Structures are given as C-alpha cells and as structure tokens.
Amino acid sequence: MTGTRAQRDGYDVGLHLLDRQIIGADDRLVAKVDDVELTLDDDGALVPTALLVGLPALLPRFGPRLGSGLARAHRLVREAAADQAQPLIIDLDLVAEVTSDVRLTRPAHGLLRRMDQRRAEDPRRCRVGDLLGLPVRCAALPRRSKVLDLRMVGAPGSAGPHRVTALIVGPGRPGALFGYDRRSEPGPAVVGSVARWLHRHARVVDLDEAVRIDREVGEVGEVYVGADASLHPLRG
Amino acid sequence: MKRYFAVLLGVLTAIGGFVDIGDLVTNAQVGARFGTSLVWVVVFGVVGICVFAEMSGRIAAVSRRATFDLVRERLGPRIGFLNLVGSMLVTLLTFIAEIGGVALALQLVSSVHHVLLVPFVAAAVWIVLWRARFSSIENVLGLMGLTLIGFAVALWQLGPDWSELAAGLAPAEKPAAESWATYAFFGVALFGAAMTPYEVFFFSSGGVEEHWSDKDIGVMRANVLIGFPLGGILSVAIAACAATVYLPEGIAVETLGQVGLPVAVGLGKIGLAVVVLGFFAATFGAACETGLSTGYSLAQYFGFQWGKFVRPKEAAGFHIILLLATVLAAGVLLTGVDPIMVTEISVVFSAVALPLTYFPILVVANDPDYLGEHVNGPVANALGVFYLVVITIAALAAIPLMVATSMGQG
Numbered sequence: 001m002t003g004t005r006a007q008r009d010g011y012d013v014g015l016h017l018l019d020r021q022i023i024g025a026d027d028r029l030v031a032k033v034d035d036v037e038l039t040l041d042d043d044g045a046l047v048p049t050a051l052l053v054g055l056p057a058l059l060p061r062f063g064p065r066l067g068s069g070l071a072r073a074h075r076l077v078r079e080a081a082a083d084q085a086q087p088l089i090i091d092l093d094l095v096a097e098v099t100s101d102v103r104l105t106r107p108a109h110g111l112l113r114r115m116d117q118r119r120a121e122d123p124r125r126c127r128v129g130d131l132l133g134l135p136v137r138c139a140a141l142p143r144r145s146k147v148l149d150l151r152m153v154g155a156p157g158s159a160g161p162h163r164v165t166a167l168i169v170g171p172g173r174p175g176a177l178f179g180y181d182r183r184s185e186p187g188p189a190v191v192g193s194v195a196r197w198l199h200r201h202a203r204v205v206d207l208d209e210a211v212r213i214d215r216e217v218g219e220v221g222e223v224y225v226g227a228d229a230s231l232h233p234l235r236g
Numbered sequence: 237m238k239r240y241f242a243v244l245l246g247v248l249t250a251i252g253g254f255v256d257i258g259d260l261v262t263n264a265q266v267g268a269r270f271g272t273s274l275v276w277v278v279v280f281g282v283v284g285i286c287v288f289a290e291m292s293g294r295i296a297a298v299s300r301r302a303t304f305d306l307v308r309e310r311l312g313p314r315i316g317f318l319n320l321v322g323s324m325l326v327t328l329l330t331f332i333a334e335i336g337g338v339a340l341a342l343q344l345v346s347s348v349h350h351v352l353l354v355p356f357v358a359a360a361v362w363i364v365l366w367r368a369r370f371s372s373i374e375n376v377l378g379l380m381g382l383t384l385i386g387f388a389v390a391l392w393q394l395g396p397d398w399s400e401l402a403a404g405l406a407p408a409e410k411p412a413a414e415s416w417a418t419y420a421f422f423g424v425a426l427f428g429a430a431m432t433p434y435e436v437f438f439f440s441s442g443g444v445e446e447h448w449s450d451k452d453i454g455v456m457r458a459n460v461l462i463g464f465p466l467g468g469i470l471s472v473a474i475a476a477c478a479a480t481v482y483l484p485e486g487i488a489v490e491t492l493g494q495v496g497l498p499v500a501v502g503l504g505k506i507g508l509a510v511v512v513l514g515f516f517a518a519t520f521g522a523a524c525e526t527g528l529s530t531g532y533s534l535a536q537y538f539g540f541q542w543g544k545f546v547r548p549k550e551a552a553g554f555h556i557i558l559l560l561a562t563v564l565a566a567g568v569l570l571t572g573v574d575p576i577m578v579t580e581i582s583v584v585f586s587a588v589a590l591p592l593t594y595f596p597i598l599v600v601a602n603d604p605d606y607l608g609e610h611v612n613g614p615v616a617n618a619l620g621v622f623y624l625v626v627i628t629i630a631a632l633a634a635i636p637l638m639v640a641t642s643m644g645q646g
Contacts, residue, residue, distance in 0.1 A: 016605075019309045019316075021301070021539055028550070032308065032539030053539075061313050100299040100606050175312040178599050187602025188617040 010165065011098075013048070013128050014149040015179050017156075021101040022051065022090065024108030031112070033102060034058040035087065036128040038164065046164040046207070048152070050089045051102070052127065053112060057087035061129040064220050086120050088112040095156035102156075126215065131223075132174040134213070136167075138225035142201050144171045147223055151204065167211065167223065168234070170202025177202070181234040196234075203231040243458045249378025250463020252514075255470050256522030257337035258330065258429040258583045260515065261576055263471045264495040265644075266422050267478030268488060269414060272404040275472050277423045281430025282468035284623045286460050288594050291601040291616065292436045293456040296443030299606040303440045303597060304536035310596035319592040320537045324530060326589045327434045329582035331526040332565040335361060336575025337519035340492040344512050351572055358566035361523050365558045370445045370544040373524050380517030386510045387473040390502030396480040404479070411483070421637040421644050424630050425580070428587035430468070431627070434529040436593065441532040445545050450610060477502070490576065527565075531557045580643060587634040590627045598624060 011017065013036055022030040034057035037050040059070040075085045090104070090112065097103045104111070119125065128150060136145040147167050154162030168181070180187070180195040181202070205211055210229035215221035225231075266274050292303050301309075308316040338357045339350035346353075364373060403409065410419050439460075448456060477498035478489060489495060492515065500508040528544075531554045535542030542554040569575065598620045601612045612620065 019312065021305055028546075029535075029539060029541040032537075034313075034539075058313055062317070063314060066314075100301050175310075178310060179603060179605075187599060187612065188621045190621050191599065 010151060010153040011155065012149045012151055012168065012179075012182065013164075014132055014174055015177070015182070017098060017102070018128065020098070022053070022104065023101050024104050024106065024111060025096070026107035026109070028108035030090075030104070030108045031088075032058075035061060037089070038126050038128060038131075039122075040124040040126075041163075046150075047162060048092055048128075048156070048164075049125070050091050051095070052087040052089055052115075054088045056085055057127070057129070060127075061132075064133070082117070083114045086115040086117070089115045092156050097157050098155060105157075130215070130220075131213070134221055134223050135218070136169045136223045136225060138169070138205075138229070139227060140231060141169060141203065141225070142171050145169050145201070146172070146174065148172060148174050148177060148199075148202060164207055166207055167205045168202060169205055169223070169225070170199055172199055172202065177234075199234065202234055204234060206230045206232075239455065242455050245375060246455060246459035247463040247466070248382060249374055250459045251466045251470065252378040252381025252384070252517065253374065253521055253525070254464055254467025255381065255384055255474075255518045256330070256432075256525075257333050257519050257575070257579050258432065258586075259471050260337070260474060260492070260495050260518065261489070261579045262422070262425050262429045262583055263474040264478040264489045266426060267475030268482035270410060270419065270422065271479040271483050272401050272472075272476060273407055273409045273411075274419070274423055274426055275405055275475060276407065277426045278430060278468055278471050278475070280626075281427045282465055282471075283619070284427075284626070285431050285435060286464050287616065287619045287623055288431075288436055288597055289439050289464065290457060290460045291612065291620065292440040292597050293443050293448070293460060294453055294610055295597070295600055295606060296440040297448040297453050297456060298450050298608065298610050300444055301440075301600075301606065302444050302532060302536055303436050303593065304533045306596045306600045307593065308537050310599055311592065315592065316537060319589070320533060322585075322589040323433050323437070323533055323593060326432070326582060326586045327437070327526050327529050327533065328561060328564070329578055329585065330432060330434060331523060331530060331561060332568050333575050333579040333582050334519050334523035334526055335562075335565050336569050336578060337492065338516060338523060339569070340575055341512055341515035341519060344493055344496070344515070350575070351570060354566055354569040357523075358562050358569075361520070361527060362559060362562040364524055365527050365562070366548060366555060370442070373521070374442070377517050377521030377524065381514055381521055383510045384470050384474075384514035384518060386499050386503065386507050386514060387470060387477050390499040390507055390511075391473050391477050391480065393502040393507075394477065394480050394498065396476070401476060401479070415641075417637060418641045418644050420633065421641045424587050424634050424637055425583045425644070427630050428585075428590070428634070429583040430471070431590060432583070432586045433589050433593040434526050434586075436597065437529040437532050438525045441528070441536075441543070445543050447545070453610065492576070527558055527561055530561045531555075584634050584638050584643075587627075587630045589631075591624065591631050594620075594624060594627055 020033050024030050031053040033051050035052040036048050038046045039049045041047050055074050060067040078084050094104050094106055096105045134147045149168040150164045151166040153165045154160050180192045210226035212224045307319050335357055339353040342353050343350040481498040496511050499511045535554050540553045541551040548555045600606050
C-alpha cells in the first residue's frame with residue numbers, strides 16, 4: 001500500500017506520516033507520530049531523522065498561540081524535572097515500513113528515550129510541526145499563503161536518498177487538502193472538488209537555492225520564495 | 237457452515253445490540269406524542285448508520301484502523317481534539333444514561349430505588365469490562381437483548397387499527413396540538429439516537445478486537461445490512477406500541493416502566509418479564525459498549541495500547557480509563573439525577589458531535605492507500621455525501637431547537 005507508493009513517488013509528511021499509529025515489532029501499539037524531527041545535513045538537504053512522541057511534541061502543534069501556551073502549561077506541571085519539555089524520540093532507522101501505520105523493527109518494550117538537551121538545542125534540527133503553517137512570502141502567491149505540507153523523496157525503512165524535496169504552499173490550513181491533491185481517482189467527487197477549489201491557488205515549490213526558510217523573522221519565522229523558484233500546480 | 241453460523245450470530249447480536257436506552261426512551265416518548273408520524277426519521281437514521289458503519293467496518297477489516305485513528309489522521313491534532321472532547325462528552329453522558337437504565341430496569345423487578353442499585357450496577361459493568369472476553373460480552377448481551385422482540389409481538393396482540401397506524405406514517409399526520417418546532421426537535425433527537433457516534437467507534441474497534449481481515453467483509457456487511465434494519469424495526473415497534481396505548485389517552489412517557497407498560501397490556505405479566513429482561517440486556521450491553529468506547533477514543537487519539545485482545549496489564553492505561561469512567565458515571569448517578577433526562581440530553585448532543593466523526597470516515601473510505609481495491613463504490617459515496625449534508629444540518633439545528641422548544645416541552 002503506501003509503502004510501495006511512497007517508494008515510487010515519495011510521500012507528503014503531513015498526510016502520510018504525521019499522526020499515524022506507531023506499532024512495535026511485537027504488534028504492541030507504541031504511540032502516535034506526534035511530530036517528525038528534520039536535520040539539515042552537510043549538503044544543505046533537510047533529512048527526516050526521528051519520530052517525536054509525547055505531549056511536548058504534540059502540544060506545540062495546536063497552533064502558534066494555543067500550542068505554545070499549552071506546552072508552557074505542560075512544562076509547569078513538573079517544573080523541577082529538567083527534561084519535562086523534551087519529547088521522546090524514535091530514530092527513523094528503527095522504522096521498518098510505513099503503511100496506514102508505522103511498523104518498527106524493535107519490540108515496544110522500553111523503546112522510547114527522552115531527547116537530550118544538546119540534541120534539543122542543536123540549531124540544525126527542527127520539527128515538521130514548526131515548518132507547517134509558516135507564512136510564505138512569494139510574489140506569485142496570495143499573501144495569506146502558508147506551508148501546507150512537505151514533500152519527500154524516498155521512504156523510511158528503504159535504501160536510497162530520503163529528504164524533503166518540495167514544499168506545498170498556498171492559502172488555507174495544513175492538512176485541509178485531505179490528500180485530494182495526490183490521487184488520480186479522488187473520493188466523493190463533491191468533496192474532492194470542494195477541497196481542490198479551496199486550494200486552487202496552492203502550488204508545489206521545489207526546495208532549492210531560490211527558497212529560504214528563515215526561523216528568526218517575526219514570531220514564528222517565514223519561508224521566502226524567490227522569483228526564480230520553480231512552482232508547479234498540485235497535480236501533474 | 238461455520239461462516240453461516242457467524243453471519244447468523246452476528247445478525248442476531250446486531251439486532252439485540254442496536255437498541256439502547258436512548259432508543260427505548262426516545263422512541264416511546266415520540267410514539268406517545270406524535271404517533272407514527274416520525275417513524276420515517278428512524279428508517280432514515282437506520283439507513284445512515286448502516287452506510288457509515290459499513291464504511292468504518294470495511295476500513296477496520298482491511299487496514300486495521302479504528303475510527304478515532306482516522307479522526308486524528310485526517311483532522312489533525314487540533315480539530316481531532318475538539319472532536320475528542322465532544323464525543324467523549326456524548327459517550328460519557330450515554331454511558332451514565334445506560335448504567336442508570338440498567339438500574340431502572342432492576343428497579344422495575346425489585347422495587348428498590350434505582351440510586352441504591354447504581355453502585356452495584358457500576359461494579360458489575362466494570363468487572364465485565366475488566367474480565368469478560370470481548371466476544372462473550374457482545375454475544376451474550378446481544379442475544380438476551382433479542383427479547384425486546386416482545387414489543388413487536390405485543391403490538392400484534394394489542395391489535396391496533398393497522399390502517400390508522402399506516403396512515404399516521406405521513407409527516408403531515410403530526411398531532412395538531414404539537415408545534416412543528418417540537419416535531420423537528422424530536423426528529424433530531426431520534427436521528428441522534430439512531431446515529432450516535434459511539435456506535436461506529438465501538439463497531440470499528442470491535443472489528444480490530446476480533447481480528448477481522450478483508451475475508452470478513454462479507455460477514456460484516458451481512459451483520460450491518462440485515463442486523464441494523466431489524467434492530468430498527470424493534471425501535472419502530474416500541475414507538476407503535478406507545479402510539480397505540482398512550483396517544484389516544486394523551487399520556488406522556490416519563491419513566492422506563494411506562495415504556496414497557498404497553499407490553500403488559502398486550503401480553504400480560506410474562507410478556508412484561510421478557511421485555512424487562514430485554515431492557516436489562518440492552519442497557520447493560522450498551523453500557524459495556526459506551527464504556528469501552530470512552531477508552532477506545534482516548535487511546536486511539538493518543539496512540540497508547542488499547543483493547544481487550546491483549547491482557548489487561550498490557551493495556552493498563554486503557555483499563556484505568558474504563559475504571560475512572562465507571563466511577564465517574566456512578567458518582568453522577570448517585571447525585572440522584574434522572575437517568576431519563578441524561579438520556580434526552582445525550583441524544584441531542586450526539587447529533588451535534590456527528591459531523592466531525594463521519595467526515596473522516598467518508599474521506600478515508602475513498603483512500604486506496606488504506607483500502608486498496610475495497611474503496612467506496614458510487615452508491616456508498618452518494619449516500620455518504622447525502623447523509624453528511626443531513627448530519628451537518630441536524631448538528632447545526634440541534635441546539636437552537638433544544639433552546640426554542642425547552643427540550644421538547646413547548
């Protein structure tokens with residue numbers, strides 16, 4: 001199913017990986033994929049490196065204001081604990097297969113480790129949840145445009161390159177496309193055409209030199225898409 | 237042979253398991269006040285629950301994803317959480333109402349006040365949730381619930397004027413004393429009672445519990461498409477009994493005893509005893525289903541181990557939630573709140589929570605990543621979209637109607 005699809009034409013992180021059930025090699029339910037850690041490697045590519053689990057990963061995804069408020073409240077619940085703010089991690093190497101769930105190569109027992117302080121502060125690492133919803137500045141797109149999803153090449157658990165190749169940008173809310181941009185025979189025709197009409201201005205932007213992700217601008221950061229960036233329509 | 241037996245058992249338990257305290261009370265109230273003029277809503281609601289239960293069962297069989305998994309995957313953490321809060325409220329209210337319903341059924345037999353029975357009922361429900369096997373809960377209580385067929389037999393024995401009952405089926409035959417607003421309010425309540433979201437949470441999670449695979453889709457379909465409509469006929473029989481006995485006298489139904497009384501009129505003491513056993517089984521079964529559903533939805537939102545297919549200590553979080561929910565339900569009932577009123581509120585709020593549950597099911601039922609070749613056909617999609625529109629209208633109308641009619645008093 002998705003495993004083979006993902007290997008054939010890549011996958012969208014928000015649609016195909018976030019919020020899926022993680023299952024250990026012993027068939028035990030472990031957790032949900034609450035967020036995904038990305039690392040900027042030496043070639044300048046954004047590579048997924050770990051699945052993040054637990055309230056410190058989940059709560060910030062409730063939106064910029066509500067999310068940070070909830071995360072702060074969660075930290076205050078046990079202020080004395082130094083690692084209260086850090087999520088639990090599962091290295092992406094442990095993922096065997098991604099279908100409608102995420103299968104691991106190891107049994108669930110004692111699998112999750114707390115992220116250490118040094119890793120959490122590493123400036124080259126960021127979370128998918130922080131990138132989704134970032135404002136996009138681009139002359140060719142409406143002003144309210146945001147990052148809606150990240151498109152990947154490769155698949156967890158398979159050989160070959162595995163990195164972010166493009167951003168899906170446009171007005172709207174991350175996750176509201178419901179996958180209607182990817183399917184050749186979309187579901188109820190009415191729902192599909194409404195979803196596509198709402199996202200008629202959305203585009204796929206290749207992640208190259210013309211695109212700059214700046215986390216320091218404004219409250220949350222922004223994505224600057226230059227004039228020579230290559231924009232494609234959602235399908236085809 | 238084994239397969240036919242599985243279909244038969246599944247259909248029988250689906251019939252018995254379809255009716256819960258919400259259906260019992262709402263149908264009898266509506267029958268007593270509106271005759272058979274709202275029966276079309278029950279039929280309409282039963283078709284709706286069949287459409288979405290079949291989709292969620294198919295998704296569970298092929299991809300082993302239960303409904304709240306889909307809610308989180310398709311709506312994301314924020315809107316998914318909104319749905320979690322809404323459906324937890326509804327499911328907990330229903331759970332409270334069902335435990336109260338068991339206590340009321342036992343009060344009919346023992347004449348002990350139901351508040352005194354609540355702690356024992358709650359303890360019994362919890363022990364069943366903790367110890368009993370999933371299939372035993374479903375089969376034993378579902379088969380016992382079949383005794384509610386007594387209503388259909390009683391209706392025949394009451395010998396109503398069938399042509400009058402049939403003529404009353406048209407919505408225009410609404411009794412003149414009732415306003416269209418109250419008519420619409422009870423319509424939404426009946427619709428909510430037939431389509432309560434916990435039914436799909438329980439049905440799809442049950443599919444995962446029983447390790448359905450794509451080979452079981454046929455059996456699952458038979459259970460839904462035969463069992464649910466036959467359960468709906470029981471609902472209609474309850475309404476028709478109340479219409480025959482109470483409507484001419486202008487009596488309103490306010491207690492569970494009144495729901496069963498037409499059977500005593502038609503069939504005497506034995507009939508009443510059989511039907512009270514049915515009350516007990518239906519409400520006890522639904523208490524188990526709603527109790528499990530609170531655990532299912534929380535666990536499926538946060539991703540921790542759930543289910544009765546593993547030993548309780550391997551799903552400790554899930555079983556702690558079941559225990560807390562049972563204690564909470566008993567606590568609420570011990571305040572002396574009327575379980576019938578809790579039921580009325582729960583069916584109205586369930587109408588509000590419906591759209592956010594059924595929309596993700598419809599989207600995923602079309603996703604070949606989940607379902608491969610088993611995606612929705614054109615008929616399921618047409619019905620799904622149509623019902624989604626109706627559900628949304630009912631959800632928007634429910635609260636204003638509740639306020640405008642003072643919960644059907646006006």
